[in-house]
Amino acid sequence: MITLSNVSKIFKSGLKAKDSIVAVDDISLTIDEGEIFGVIGYSGAGKSTLIRMLNGLETPSSGSVVVAGKEVSKIKGSSLRKARHEISMIFQHFNLLWSRTVRENIAFPLEITGLPKEERRQRVNELIKLVGLEGREDAYPSQLSGGQKQRVGIARALANNPKVLLCDEATSALDPQTTDSILELLVDINKRLGLTIVLITHEMHVIRKICNRVAVMEAGKVVEIGPVLNVFKNPEQPITKRFVQQVTEPEETKETVEHLLDRFPDGEVIQLTFVGESAENPLITQLIRNFKLDVNIVQGKISQTRDGSYGTLFIHIDGPAEEIDHALEFIKQQQVGVEVIS
Ligand code: ADP
Numbered sequence: 001m002i003t004l005s006n007v008s009k010i011f012k013s014g015l016k017a018k019d020s021i022v023a024v025d026d027i028s029l030t031i032d033e034g035e036i037f038g039v040i041g042y043s044g045a046g047k048s049t050l051i052r053m054l055n056g057l058e059t060p061s062s063g064s065v066v067v068a069g070k071e072v073s074k075i076k077g078s079s080l081r082k083a084r085h086e087i088s089m090i091f092q093h094f095n096l097l098w099s100r101t102v103r104e105n106i107a108f109p110l111e112i113t114g115l116p117k118e119e120r121r122q123r124v125n126e127l128i129k130l131v132g133l134e135g136r137e138d139a140y141p142s143q144l145s146g147g148q149k150q151r152v153g154i155a156r157a158l159a160n161n162p163k164v165l166l167c168d169e170a171t172s173a174l175d176p177q178t179t180d181s182i183l184e185l186l187v188d189i190n191k192r193l194g195l196t197i198v199l200i201t202h203e204m205h206v207i208r209k210i211c212n213r214v215a216v217m218e219a220g221k222v223v224e225i226g227p228v229l230n231v232f233k234n235p236e237q238p239i240t241k242r243f244v245q246q247v248t249e250p251e252e253t254k255e256t257v258e259h260l261l262d263r264f265p266d267g268e269v270i271q272l273t274f275v276g277e278s279a280e281n282p283l284i285t286q287l288i289r290n291f292k293l294d295v296n297i298v299q300g301k302i303s304q305t306r307d308g309s310y311g312t313l314f315i316h317i318d319g320p321a322e323e324i325d326h327a328l329e330f331i332k333q334q335q336v337g338v339e340v341i342s
Helices: 048-054 077-086 102-112 118-130 146-158 176-193 204-210 227-234 236-247 248-264 280-289 321-332
Strands: 002-012 020-031 036-040 063-067 085-090 164-168 196-201 213-218 221-227 268-276 292-305 308-318 339-340
Touching: 002 204, 020 048, 020 063, 020 221, 036 048, 036 176, 036 204, 048 063, 048 164, 048 196, 048 268, 077 085, 085 146, 102 118, 102 146, 102 196, 118 146, 146 164, 146 176, 146 339, 164 176, 164 321, 176 196, 176 204, 196 204, 204 227, 204 236, 213 236, 221 236, 227 236, 227 280, 248 268, 248 292, 248 308, 268 321, 280 292
Parallel strands: 036 196, 036 213, 085 164, 164 196
Antiparallel strands: 002 020, 002 063, 213 221, 268 308, 268 339, 292 308
């Protein structure tokens, strides 16, 4: 659905080369139809510039951008405006028309494409239902909560049946609970309409919650890219590790370890780190079944991602030393990360 080939964007702030800023530096990647693709990076990494090149709001200095079969980086004027119906966008601060009601905001792109009045009315009703804004049709943006405003933004972006939805920090202005509900709505829309979604964010929990793949950006480059679960399991770059730590809370784990060692002076405390289909349950069942040991899950933190789960479980096993050794051998053969901590 999207192909970037050697895309760079240089902003010139003066006449000399040293006054130039390389916002995006030679990025090539493809995004499949129906994928939810995340781009994460700190402020200034080049995320906005990258996403703005996908719908022609910025033109690359070199390279090509092809979205839904159109070379967005080459077209201009009315062809570009037409292409933008297929590549729509939602924003951190919603970008709503403040003097228009919910219904009128959502109808706006349909007015531009010239949809007849009755069809427009029907389409707006459908969209209002899709994003869960029934009963708020005649409210003005100032009368809505942040989450409701973003629902209007989403409905408006979907009005002309786009193939791609770009989300520019779409949940950064929202509280955590509202963020979750908007992310759930995006997943729902992705499933129901088969829409390709590209989102940029500086928050790893957003990536974890809904993306299939993620690209990590630093200084204009994509420094790491892959399925979200793989990146969580095995982050390669230091910056990726920092993002992963944002959501895995290592400090908390350290405290947990100390606390558990105090609580269980005998036997072994084992930390299992797993990624993928909930691998932990069969393993623990097998431990209980196959070994003459006391086996207890003493602490756990499991997070669901779009494609499975990942997390850490601490288990305590106790019994005869030889049996413990056999159990440890058995655990090490499994598809989970294992650390014996006492
Ligand atoms: P991010 O979205 O990751 O915060 P941006 O794409 O906004 O990053 O910015 C990347 C770099 O490009 C920054 O150094 C920023 O100052 C610069 N930049 C972005 N837009 C412009 C512009 N219109 N003119 C000059 N410099 C810009």
